[in-house]
Amino acid sequence: QSVLTQPPSASGTPGQRVTISCSGSSSNIGSNYVYWYQLLPGTAPKLLISRNNQRPSGVPDRFSGSKSVTSASLAISGLRSEDEADYYCAAWDDSLSRPVFGGGTKLTVL
Amino acid sequence: QVQLHQWGAGLLKPSETLSLTCAVYGGSFSDYYWSWIRQPPGKGLEWIGEIDHFGSTNYNPSLKSRVTMSVDTSKNQLSLKLSSLTAADTAVYYCARVDSDGYNRPYFDYWGPGTLVTVSS
Numbered sequence: 001q002s003v004l005t006q007p008p009s010a011s012g013t014p015g016q017r018v019t020i021s022c023s024g025s026s027s028n029i030g031s032n033y034v035y036w037y038q039l040l041p042g043t044a045p046k047l048l049i050s051r052n053n054q055r056p057s058g059v060p061d062r063f064s065g066s067k068s069v070t071s072a073s074l075a076i077s078g079l080r081s082e083d084e085a086d087y088y089c090a091a092w093d094d095s096l097s098r099p100v101f102g103g104g105t106k107l108t109v110l
Numbered sequence: 111q112v113q114l115h116q117w118g119a120g121l122l123k124p125s126e127t128l129s130l131t132c133a134v135y136g137g138s139f140s141d142y143y144w145s146w147i148r149q150p151p152g153k154g155l156e157w158i159g160e161i162d163h164f165g166s167t168n169y170n171p172s173l174k175s176r177v178t179m180s181v182d183t184s185k186n187q188l189s190l191k192l193s194s195l196t197a198a199d200t201a202v203y204y205c206a207r208v209d210s211d212g213y214n215r216p217y218f219d220y221w222g223p224g225t226l227v228t229v230s231s
Binding site: 046 | 149153154168170213217220221223
């Protein structure tokens with residue numbers, strides 16, 4: 001049971017905009033930054049979004065993050081086939097004193 | 111460019127000890143903490159713990175009794191040992207570099223490719 005809650009799956013067609021939600025609580029998302037990671041099979045996970053909405057160097061501006069109170073979202077616009085991957089949200093949890101993750105969302109590009 | 115390479119035994123029996131090593135290339139080894147994170151099949155990511163170049167550690171309380179992390183600063187390597195394995199420890203294990211936000215909270219900016227460890231008799 002993951003501390004942060006994500007939908008298990010999401011899908012979209014090429015060119016579409018999709019959003020992935022991440023729900024937490026006051027002890028994690030409510031009081032700390034949210035991070036998003038992209039996991040592709042056989043490759044090193046990639047930091048996509050830092051500090052709620054900052055894109056690390058090299059991440060396309062098609063990816064954007066937002067946060068509101070105890071929830072966060074990852075938006076992917078202009079969907080491409082190479083975006084098909086698992087996406088995880090993460091945040092520090094003040095009560096648990098450790099980083100916590102969502103259960104992951106598998107994005108399918110139809 | 112920071113790169114993390116990792117290796118270790120992929121098939122272990124219950125009660126055995128998992129042993130993984132992660133080598134860091136590029137960037138500073140001593141300026142960061144380094145973490146291990148795992149992903150059981152079909153489940154989410156779980157933070158195992160972290161270590162700095164002095165060997166100072168922080169472990170997930172749920173695994174603390176079975177986890178040992180160490181570093182070899184001469185080789186820019188970190189290692190993970192997890193004892194008394196059960197099938198529930200079957201997972202892809204990742205090493206990752208720990209950076210921190212302005213409030214000293216950690217996040218993971220570079221990751222290794224992962225090592226699948228299967229625990230089965």
